[in-house]
Amino acid sequence: xxxxxxxxxxxxxxxxxxxxxxxxxxxxxxxxxxxxxxxxxxxxxxxxxxxxxxxxxxxxxxxxxxxxxxxxxxxxxxxxxxxxxxxxxxxxxxxxxxxxxxxxxxxxxxxxxxxxxxxxxxxxxxxxxxxxxxxxxxxxxxxxxxxxxxxxxxxxxxxxxxxxxxxxxxxxxxxxxxxxx
Amino acid sequence: xxxxxxxxxxxxxxxxxxxxxxxxxxxxxxxxxxxxxxxxxxxxxxxxxxxxxxxxxxxxxxxxxxxxxxxxxxxxxxxxxxxxxxxxxxxxxxxxxxxxxxxxxxxxxxxxxxxxxxxxxxxxxxxxxxxxxxxxxxxxxxxxxxxxxxxxxxxxxxx
Numbered sequence: 001x002x003x004x005x006x007x008x009x010x011x012x013x014x015x016x017x018x019x020x021x022x023x024x025x026x027x028x029x030x031x032x033x034x035x036x037x038x039x040x041x042x043x044x045x046x047x048x049x050x051x052x053x054x055x056x057x058x059x060x061x062x063x064x065x066x067x068x069x070x071x072x073x074x075x076x077x078x079x080x081x082x083x084x085x086x087x088x089x090x091x092x093x094x095x096x097x098x099x100x101x102x103x104x105x106x107x108x109x110x111x112x113x114x115x116x117x118x119x120x121x122x123x124x125x126x127x128x129x130x131x132x133x134x135x136x137x138x139x140x141x142x143x144x145x146x147x148x149x150x151x152x153x154x155x156x157x158x159x160x161x162x163x164x165x166x167x168x169x170x171x172x173x174x175x176x177x178x179x180x181x
Numbered sequence: 182x183x184x185x186x187x188x189x190x191x192x193x194x195x196x197x198x199x200x201x202x203x204x205x206x207x208x209x210x211x212x213x214x215x216x217x218x219x220x221x222x223x224x225x226x227x228x229x230x231x232x233x234x235x236x237x238x239x240x241x242x243x244x245x246x247x248x249x250x251x252x253x254x255x256x257x258x259x260x261x262x263x264x265x266x267x268x269x270x271x272x273x274x275x276x277x278x279x280x281x282x283x284x285x286x287x288x289x290x291x292x293x294x295x296x297x298x299x300x301x302x303x304x305x306x307x308x309x310x311x312x313x314x315x316x317x318x319x320x321x322x323x324x325x326x327x328x329x330x331x332x333x334x335x336x337x338x339x340x
Contacts, residue, residue: 007222038228049191050213050214057216092298113320130270137338145335149330156323
């Protein structure tokens with residue numbers, strides 16, 4: 001059971017897919033196709049991200065991240081978090097592993113949330129594409145509003161999640177394999 | 182292009198790391214693999230879920246659902262579709278502009294784009310893995326509300 005539990009969601013979806021496939025082959029095939037595309041996209045985006053995470057884990061000391069993104073990093077930490085988020089490439093799910101290493105290395109919770117917010121909706125490649133499809137007025141207004149929005153949302157979430165819970169979240173990402181700093 | 186930059190950056194750092202310290206590089210690769218293996222089950226589940234949802238809520242069906250709806254009801258429909266689905270930008274933006282041409286309101290499209298990007302119902306299992314349930318619920322709820330506020334302002338600005 002211990003082996004199965006992490007795959008519970010995957011197993012449930014596969015069962016649904018199979019049932020749909022048996023009922024309607026066309027839809028079933030389409031699901032298979034889209035799912036395969038998703039996995040191919042994941043395999044094209046994730047390798048460099050996880051590679052960089054591993055390298056960062058080994059080479060960048062916790063103190064450095066704390067200095068730039070930690071509790072006392074101030075406005076510079078906020079700017080850096082935004083910059084890292086908007087310069088990113090890849091879908092939202094690729095941001096979570098990065099968030100994991102940020103917390104492991106002692107980045108401030110609000111900065112982690114700001115980074116996630118910027119990644120989700122303010123990425124420069126997406127922004128450029130948004131300008132060409134929906135116009136500069138639309139894209140620029142939305143980008144600026146998002147900037148304000150993610151800062152406020154990060155502040156609220158940080159206030160609503162107590163210190164105890166924050167510690168529990170950070171503890172999930174703490175290193176337990178005794179690595180070098 | 183940005184993906185290529187990411188690859189080049191990763192490979193360059195990997196080579197520099199290897200030249201500087203082989204042992205450390207090996208540890209780094211092990212850590213990379215461990216971080217990936219840890220999250221793979223949840224990620225695979227989310228990707229399969231995305232495959233299912235994207236098929237059921239295909240761009241054609243979304244455009245039929247959204248049509249040229251306007252008003253608050255239109256915003257609720259587009260926001261729910263946006264919150265559930267996770268369409269990559271290169272499909273979402275052309276879809277949005279074609280919906281605009283067919284008479285959808287700018288506010289409805291704005292709320293669709295924002296919820297699409299910021300609210301992730303299908304990625305929630307993954308977010309919970311990293312942040313726990315409360316952060317996931319709070320962040321997605323706040324982003325959902327924010328998308329409405331932003332859309333109303335965008336509607337006024339672009340009017």
